[in-house]
Amino acid sequence: MEHVSGFSLPNSGHNRDAEASKMGMWLFLFTEILLFGGLFIVYMVYRSLNPEAFLMASFELNVWMGTTNTVVLLVSSMTIAMSITAIQKGNRKLSIQLMVLTLVAAVIFMVIKYFEWSAKIEHGLFPGQAVYDNLPPGESLFFFLYFFMTGLHVFHIIIGSIVIGFAIHRTAKGRTTKEKYTLTENAGLLWHLVDLIWIYLFPLFYLIH
Amino acid sequence: MTSKAMSLSYLQGKNGIFSWIFSLDHKRIALLYLYSILTFFIAGATLGVLMRLELLNPGRDIMEAQTYNQVFTMHGVIMIFLFIIPSIPAIFGNFFLPIMLGTDDVSFPRLNLLSWWIYIIGAIMALSTLLWGDGPADTGWTFYAPYSVKTGTNVTMAVLAAFVLGFATILTGLNFIVTIHRLRTPGMTFLKMPLFAWALYATSWIQLLATPIIGITLLMITAERVFGVGLFDPSIGGDPILYQHLFWIYSHPAVYIMALPAFGIISEILPTFANRTIFGYKAIAFSSLAIAFVGYFVWGHHMFTAGMSGTARVIFSVMTFLVAIPTSVKVFNWVATLYKGSINVQPPLLYALAFIFQFMIGGLTGVVLGALAADIHLHDTHFVVGHFHYVMFGGTGFALFGALHYWYPKMWGRMYNKLVANIAFVFLFVGFNMLYFPMLVLGLMGMPRRYYDYLPEFHVPNMISTYGSWILATGLLLMFGNLIAGAWRKREPIGRNYWKTGITLEWQTLSPPPVSNFDRMPVLPKNGPYDYDNKPEIEE
Numbered sequence: 001m002e003h004v005s006g007f008s009l010p011n012s013g014h015n016r017d018a019e020a021s022k023m024g025m026w027l028f029l030f031t032e033i034l035l036f037g038g039l040f041i042v043y044m045v046y047r048s049l050n051p052e053a054f055l056m057a058s059f060e061l062n063v064w065m066g067t068t069n070t071v072v073l074l075v076s077s078m079t080i081a082m083s084i085t086a087i088q089k090g091n092r093k094l095s096i097q098l099m100v101l102t103l104v105a106a107v108i109f110m111v112i113k114y115f116e117w118s119a120k121i122e123h124g125l126f127p128g129q130a131v132y133d134n135l136p137p138g139e140s141l142f143f144f145l146y147f148f149m150t151g152l153h154v155f156h157i158i159i160g161s162i163v164i165g166f167a168i169h170r171t172a173k174g175r176t177t178k179e180k181y182t183l184t185e186n187a188g189l190l191w192h193l194v195d196l197i198w199i200y201l202f203p204l205f206y207l208i209h
Numbered sequence: 210m211t212s213k214a215m216s217l218s219y220l221q222g223k224n225g226i227f228s229w230i231f232s233l234d235h236k237r238i239a240l241l242y243l244y245s246i247l248t249f250f251i252a253g254a255t256l257g258v259l260m261r262l263e264l265l266n267p268g269r270d271i272m273e274a275q276t277y278n279q280v281f282t283m284h285g286v287i288m289i290f291l292f293i294i295p296s297i298p299a300i301f302g303n304f305f306l307p308i309m310l311g312t313d314d315v316s317f318p319r320l321n322l323l324s325w326w327i328y329i330i331g332a333i334m335a336l337s338t339l340l341w342g343d344g345p346a347d348t349g350w351t352f353y354a355p356y357s358v359k360t361g362t363n364v365t366m367a368v369l370a371a372f373v374l375g376f377a378t379i380l381t382g383l384n385f386i387v388t389i390h391r392l393r394t395p396g397m398t399f400l401k402m403p404l405f406a407w408a409l410y411a412t413s414w415i416q417l418l419a420t421p422i423i424g425i426t427l428l429m430i431t432a433e434r435v436f437g438v439g440l441f442d443p444s445i446g447g448d449p450i451l452y453q454h455l456f457w458i459y460s461h462p463a464v465y466i467m468a469l470p471a472f473g474i475i476s477e478i479l480p481t482f483a484n485r486t487i488f489g490y491k492a493i494a495f496s497s498l499a500i501a502f503v504g505y506f507v508w509g510h511h512m513f514t515a516g517m518s519g520t521a522r523v524i525f526s527v528m529t530f531l532v533a534i535p536t537s538v539k540v541f542n543w544v545a546t547l548y549k550g551s552i553n554v555q556p557p558l559l560y561a562l563a564f565i566f567q568f569m570i571g572g573l574t575g576v577v578l579g580a581l582a583a584d585i586h587l588h589d590t591h592f593v594v595g596h597f598h599y600v601m602f603g604g605t606g607f608a609l610f611g612a613l614h615y616w617y618p619k620m621w622g623r624m625y626n627k628l629v630a631n632i633a634f635v636f637l638f639v640g641f642n643m644l645y646f647p648m649l650v651l652g653l654m655g656m657p658r659r660y661y662d663y664l665p666e667f668h669v670p671n672m673i674s675t676y677g678s679w680i681l682a683t684g685l686l687l688m689f690g691n692l693i694a695g696a697w698r699k700r701e702p703i704g705r706n707y708w709k710t711g712i713t714l715e716w717q718t719l720s721p722p723p724v725s726n727f728d729r730m731p732v733l734p735k736n737g738p739y740d741y742d743n744k745p746e747i748e749e
Contacts, residue, residue, distance in 0.1 A: 013314030020391040038425035127436035137446025144438040
């Protein structure tokens with residue numbers, strides 16, 4: 001049985017396969033879109049059932065804060081895309097700096113979000129608070145969906161930031177290189193998705209009149 | 210010495226509990242899944258037997274109405290989320306997909322292990338509802354609003370458990386899709402893949418694209434319970450029909466998550482025991498994809514009586530009928546495979562034949578339910594229960610048992626007692642049909658489902674059904690006992706190809722397979738995976 005010893009398959013599942021990792025990431029992103037898709041359906045149904053109430057409630061939101069956050073996220077998408085290009089060209093230091101910038105943008109986003117939410121909570125608009133409980137049903141649904149959808153989005157911002165944190169760590173350790181940058185690329189893909197979802201959330205809650 | 214070390218099977222080598230629960234080997238993970246899933250199956254089946262016992266006579270037999278509600282909910286939650294959704298993909302998909310593709314593992318071994326851990330966490334969450342508060346949920350496994358929002362039982366935890374279990378499903382599906390795309394052995398094109406791999410491919414796409422919807426819906430139920438917002442409760446402005454839509458957008462495709470892998474198993478068992486190529490390879494492969502696709506657009510047939518426009522109902526009804534076409538394409542091809550084959554009657558084949566018979570009854574009663582007029586009469590009766598169990602238990606369950614008997618010598622390198630296996634099969638077949646066929650009759654007579662009591666005129670069929678449940682339970686005990694006893698039987702040399710006529714790649718390697726699956730390069734038959742005319746000669 002000499003042929004037994006040392007035999008290994010060429011197509012091993014333990015080989016490094018950047019293509020497979022990226023494909024896995026894309027499939028995961030599909031599931032994310034469907035996760036939010038369910039919420040968009042709920043939003044659509046209740047908006048069409050309560051158009052007036054949704055309109056009234058949307059005036060409560062601060063368009064300026066929303067716009068600022070949109071700009072912040074768009075910039076962060078640009079910086080993460082640039083950091084992938086940087087690592088492709090072999091510039092590890094620049095890649096790390098750009099990823100750190102992305103994280104800074106994420107923090108700015110969350111700080112603004114914090115002020116937005118606390119303003120609503122001060123006005124008693126969080127589910128369970130006095131003002132909220134006396135709102136007409138349509139308006140309370142609007143605020144509930146606002147908290148639920150932006151909350152889930154912020155949760156994704158946090159997850160995305162952690163993944164980027166790992167990518168920075170790997171790059172700093174020198175394990176992400178010009179030839180092997182799958183993690184940075186996947187972090188970028190995830191980050192773009194988070195951005196993309198916000199691009200839909202922003203007009204749905206802040207802009208449609 | 211070294212050559213001996215290299216041919217160690219995946220069961221040998223590392224020992225101890227940690228070498229199993231933290232193993233990255235897809236075969237060990239498959240066995241982890243096997244043991245945990247079958248444990249839950251036995252728990253769910255016990256609850257089922259108790260329900261039948263309660264329905265033996267009109268009035269109270271062994272439990273109160275509220276207990277009965279909780280028992281059928283627990284039975285549903287365990288059987289759906291812990292048993293049948295993961296069952297075939299997580300056990301046999303994990304074990305045999307990489308081997309059938311001629312590779313040594315799935316694309317993401319770590320993710321594979323993670324999915325088992327998530328499954329266990331979800332299972333613990335689901336079972337924990339037994340222990341505290343007002344006990345397990347009493348809503349039925351569908352968690353219909355507004356009752357699920359109002360009941361005091363532990364719905365929140367049950368719902369979160371289902372949410373967590375969804376992640377395990379998604380990760381397995383994702384892993385399989387990437388594995389099929391990236392790790393097929395050189396020369397194996399998509400159209401040279403075994404049909405089990407095709408079935409898993411279609412299943413994985415449904416797992417991936419349907420599960421997130423139930424995830425978010427269940428989160429909304431939780432939020433509604435915690436914050437008291439009127440998402441689905443009509444008394445505070447919500448829409449309960451919307452919940453039903455969201456629930457069935459996932460849960461109808463989910464029944465194809467349960468059924469498609471079973472089709473794959475049957476497509477493997479039949480050629481082996483007919484000793485000839487499968488009839489209509491491409492038709493079977495593509496009909497899986499067709500079922501997966503059409504299956505997305507039929508969810509409304511669960512809600513014909515819930516309030517929907519006439520147009521919507523007609524569309525959903527027609528789409529439902531369409532599912533019957535690819536399904537019967539499969540059945541005709543399976544039967545045609547047997548035609549002029551040299552048939553070798555063995556336990557796995559018996560299960561496959563029972564599958565075809567029972568699945569046909571399940572499928573045809575499904576068409577009856579998909580017809581608008583008939584559904585008005587049959588909705589929420591025992592006919593639905595009978596139909597569902599004919600498809601899921603008579604179909605998927607029997608396919609799972611068939612797979613256990615088919616791959617048993619490959620997985621453990623041992624053999625069970627065939628005579629006992631055949632006797633157990635007879636018990637299962639007779640018991641199953643005796644248990645569920647009366648339900649179809651009861652449904653036509655008008656007996657509603659989910660009631661712990663019934664009118665005296667339903668007594669006789671209910672008695673027959675309960676007697677059937679005892680025969681079925683005996684069959685299960687015999688079957689599992691026989692399979693477990695195989696571990697103590699004297700080892701006989703099993704050989705690579707125990708059935709002699711197995712042609713897919715798993716029959717070219719050792720039984721049980723070595724850690725890296727193959728001890729030499731697998732050889733593909735010339736014209737497709739079931740090319741019995743050019744079956745490669747494999748030396749022991």
